[in-house]
Amino acid sequence: MAIKGSKLPQRPKKRAKFIQRKLNLVSPGTWLCDLTLERYEVREKKISKKRPRGLKAMGHMDSDSE
Template structure:
């Protein structure tokens, strides 16, 4: 059996501060278009959002 414990956002932020020394970014950084295109070419099914998410 797996043991799952949910952390609050505050706990996650405190852990991140302890590891990195700064607060986490609010939004994930967007990939440049050229890198995203090359990823899509290498993994052809990545654009199928219904399946991959």
């Protein structure tokens, strides 16, 4: 038995936006299966002190050589 035709693509094709909107109107809760705990985790930003740059930074440098 031989299979004829072309190989399927690796990724499925994306739905057109207008079709997806119509599906959302018909069954609005379909996207709920995509919700995971990771979407609700809040990532805290790292607090970094801004260091002065340029000539202002050169005046504050601690150097032992004089």
